[in-house]
Each structure stands twice: as C-alpha cells, then as structure tokens.
Amino acid sequence: MTPRTPTQGSTREEPLLEVENLRTSFPTDRGDVTAVDGISFGVDTGEIFGIVGESGSGKSVTALSILGLAADGEVEADAIRFRGEELSTREMSAVRGGEISMIFQDPMSSLNPVMTVGEQIAEVVRHHGEVGESTGILSELRRKYVTGTSDSSRSWQRAVELLDTVGIPDPEQRANEYPHQLSGGMKQRVMIAQALAGDPSLIIADEPTTALDVTIEAQILNELFELRDEFGVSIVLITHDLAVVRETCDRVAVMYAGELMETARTETLFDEPTHPYTKGLLRSIPRVDDDREWLNAIDGTVPDPFNRPSGCPFRDRCDAAFELCSEPLDRYDATGTDHEVRCHLQHDAVDIDDGEPVVEGSLHSRLDGTETEPLDERSGVVEPGGERQ
C-alpha cells in the first residue's frame, strides 16, 4: 500500500477513522459479487466526509462493512483504524452505537414499530453511557415486556433531552409515542437522537434524507451541521445527491462500481474534477439557468457485477479510455491538496497529445511491476483543462 503523500499546506493529523483496502463480497448462487473493491479513505476529526455515487455503487455496503453489519457479506480489509488503533470485529461491536454510530436511510423502517421512541433512544444511553442501569438481558427484557422504562430513570431522561436537542417539540410526550405516530422528518430526528445517545465521535449517515421531502431534508442536514459544530463529531455522509455534498461536505469521495474514483476537498472536486467519471457526474447536474430540454447523462450502464471488466470499471463508458485502462488501477495524486484520483490518465508516463493520451516509454517497466512510483510529483500537462499547481 502506497502511503498517502503529505501535500503542501496540509497539517493533517492522524485521521479519526482510517480504512485501508476494504473489500466486501457477497456469495450468491451465481458466484461471489464484489460490492466494495479495495477502497481506502480517512476521516478527520470534526470533518464531514461525503461518499457519493450511484445506486449500487457500494456506498451503503462500505458503511455497513466498516461497522461489521454487512449481513452475509465477507468483509476483508488491510486495516480499519479508529483513533489510530486497529479494531477487531469484537472491538468494533463494542464501539458500535457508542463511539461510532449510524443513521440509516429509511427512518420509516429503521425504527422498531413496537417500541416507544423514548426506549429506543434510552437503551443506547444505557448500553454506552454510564447511568448505572443494568443492561443485562433479563433486566432489558423485563423493561420491554413487563415494567416498561421508568420515566424517572436517567436513561429515559437523557432520551427526552436528546429528543429536545434534535428539535422535537414536546419531547416528554413524544418519548412515549411509537414510530407510527411520528412524521417522517420526526422519525429521522429520532434516528439522529438515537445515534447521538452513545456520545459518538463519528456518525455514519447513510442517505439520511433520501426518504424525506426537500424542506425536511434541509432541516435534517442543518441538524447534522449543528452536531458537528456543537459536539465536534465527524460525519461520514453517504449520498447520491451532489447538491447535498456541495452544501455539506468538507471532503468527498466519488464511488463507482465498488471503487473510489476520486477523493478531494469539496471545492476542488467541484472546481477541478479530474476523473472522467466525476466530470460526467458534474455535467449531469441539471442547472436552473439551462433551457435545454435534455439532461446530460453518462452513456452506458454500471458494469455487471458478475462480469466486471479488468482494470478501470468505468472504461467502457469513458470518453477518454485508452490502452492503459484495462490495467489494474493505481492511486495518483492530482491537483491541489489531498486530491487522489484512480485513473491512468494521471500516470507519469501518459501525456496528452492533441487530446489523445499517449503512453511514453517508461510505462512498460511499471507494468512489469518494477520501477515507477505512481504517487510521485509529476510535471507536464496531464490533461487539457486540468491546471497544474
């Protein structure tokens, strides 16, 4: 694994969460499907890190794999480090819900229909906080089926407090209600309160606003912003919505067919997209001042997961595809700080001549596995339009 090159102006500390070469596959009748194929990224303290991609690109599976929740999936990783320490499966399950918590996509189905929302939050408080209430299975089952959770218990009071924090009016009463008695937006606030209940330093939010209408979406995103500002939590925001990314994220990773194609600071990604896929995505955002009657879509479809092309998964749809694209991908530094691209156009030995990529001599030595460090400083034009610093 090539180490991340510290780039100029960056004073990055050790990331809060660091994922190295995560791979997740699901066994099926037709063979294994690789949903996540060797992705690496880091999330800094207090940062909102976006993972953006089409449906089925492996965003959610990435989140579930990190938390050890990918049900039938086989998850492998060179390392998943939290606060610099590698977490075993067992350690991850202890951290889950506490230090690292998750907000799910669909609040309608992700809350338990037969439990009051107060109890669903309070149980997290009991399990991860220090409120001195028993969390043994018998006490929990007694609470659930016999006595109910006492309104005067500290965990319940904390739950009410959290409902207030996430902006639910009349929290004492709401805590006693069931999910079906709440609106979609309120349910998602409950999910957020639940994610906060273990005092997390990292929240993974998997499309937290997809199931909500636009006004509620804005409120929920604001809520997430405030969490970061007030509590300094880091957030991994998984979304397919580039507008949401632009408004909320500090850094963003673009995912395609289970691989991270480009990772950059949000401004950099939107101002100087480098990967052809990212460019295509940005072009496909409809603009208000545009009176054309068609949308710019990327031609073609996502590759068949059972029959993935070798090399770059995007090459069949890519305008800039050239001979190198069937070779295994590497990570390359691109313009700006913290900007990584997985595209052979960024290779040292590739030059652009009249808009056509030209491979120069030194390439073949690299493909033999000898020479060349892809991440070293390069010179010369990389691509028309891509500015070099």
Add this chain to the structure above:
Amino acid sequence: MGLKRYVAKRVAHAAVVIYIVATVVFFAVRAIPGDPARVLLGGDANADAIAALREDMGLNQPLYVQYLRWLGDLVRGDFGQSVFNDQPVLDMLLGVAEPTASIAALGMVIAILIALPAGIVSSVKRYQWEDYVATAVSFVGISMPGFWIGIVLLLVFSARLGLVPAFGYVSISEGIVPWFKHIILPAIAVGLPYGGILMRMTRSSMMDVLNEDYMRTARAKGLSNRLVLFKHGLQNALIPIITIAGILLGVLLGGVVAVEVVFGIQGLGRLLIASIERRDFPVIQGAVIIISFIFVAMNLLVDILYTSINPRIKYGGGE
C-alpha cells in the same frame, strides 16, 4: 375508541356469529335422516307409540314453530332437555366441559412451548442442522392426525411403560397430579399437530423479522445478539403468529373431539358424537353452540392480545 367499547362491539359481533351458528345447526340436525322418536324407542316399536312420542317431543309442529320456540328458550338461557335421558342440556354440557377444556388448554401450552423455541432456533440457524431437525419434527406433527398420535402414545406410555393411565379423566378438584396424568397424553396428541403448524409459522415470521431494517438498527446500537433477537425481534414476530394461533384454535378443538374418543374421556366431543348417533337434537345444538362460543371467545381474546402487542392497531380502527 377505548377498550371497553371495543370489547362491547366485539361481544355484539360474537352474539351474531353464535346466533348464525345455532340456526344453521338447528336446521342441519333436522336434515340428518333418522327420527329421534324412532331411535329412542328402538327399531321394532309400533307406529302409534312413535307418533305419540313425536307429538310429545313437539316434532309434529311446523319447523318454524319449533325453531322460534327453541330460540326463545335459548335467549332465556334454557338449552332444553335431552330427549335421551331428560336431563337439562346445559347441566350435561357443563358436566363434560372440564375435561375438554383441560385437554385443549394443556395441548395449547404444549404446542406453544414446543413451537416458539423451535421456531426461533430454526429461523436463527436456518439451513443448519438445528433447522432441519426442528423442521422434520414439525412435519411429523403436522402430518399425523391427533387421534393416531394418541393411539401411539397410549401404546407406548400406558400399555408398554405403564407410566400413565390409559383411560378416563380425573377432575382437577381431586388433585393436580392425577388430573395431569390423565390428560397429558391427550394433550400431547392434540398439541403436536397444532404445535407443528405454529412452529412453521414462527420460523417464517421470525425470518421475515430478522431481515427487517430495525433489526439492523438494533445491531448498529451495539446490542448483544440475544437482546436484538428477544427485545427487538420477538414481539414483532409474534404479531402474525398470534393471529394464526387464534384461527387454528378450531383445528385444536376438532382434535380434542377425536382424541377424547381414543382416550375414553367423557368430554364435550364424546357427548357430541354420542348425541348425533342417537339424534338427541337439543344436546347436539347445545354442544355446537358451546363450542362455537369457546371459539369466538378465544378469538376475541386473541384480538385483544393482538392490539396490545401491536401498537399500530387501534381498537376498532378510526378515531
């Protein structure tokens, strides 16, 4: 709508159901070939005696008069007298209700005690040996009729091993142990088929629940597997199971009738069969009404339980 109003409404529904059942039975028993007076007096009785008895029993009146008179009595709580031994029908029925109720209740307990744990294990360990064993056992239960299971149990535990008495019934008022010994085999015989179906229901219901998003949420909270299963899963899984359990009560009661015959227990079932043989109309009608009453009452209970286990259901719907 409050619980009281809901129950009142359901009781009114139940009364209508029982009235319909009673009416159907009234006409159905009269459609069975065979004259009670002739059956009572024996095949070689002379025609005059039969005619006199028919007159005496009110069988010569038009059907609608018989029906209205019977209905009027029924509303006043009078089930009439047995044409066979002149005893009040209600006393006869209450006299045999205890063994039937005992067998049905214990059978149900046995069924639930087997079905719930086996179904849960089966769903959690699906396609592993635990699942295959539980599934095989449940299919054996489903496939064998209760009376046949009863005969096999009799042969093994009474005839061969002599552990429990083979015949008859002892009231619970004469001691729990003898009572239990007399009804345990019949209860197993009716409980196994019922439990087998219930186990399959539990398995599939639990498997659905295990795939729900809220179960993933529960795991994401860092709760232990057992807590996720029993605190977050069980109640959700029980919702459809309870519905089916109520509907299948009819199967269970039907099983009790046959099993009573096998074990020579004077219960509601045997009384009913004997009464049909001797065309004892009032007793047949009374027994069927009682059985349908039990069935309706149990289903009402199930529905009340259902509303308390599923907060999404309100009593009787709209506000």
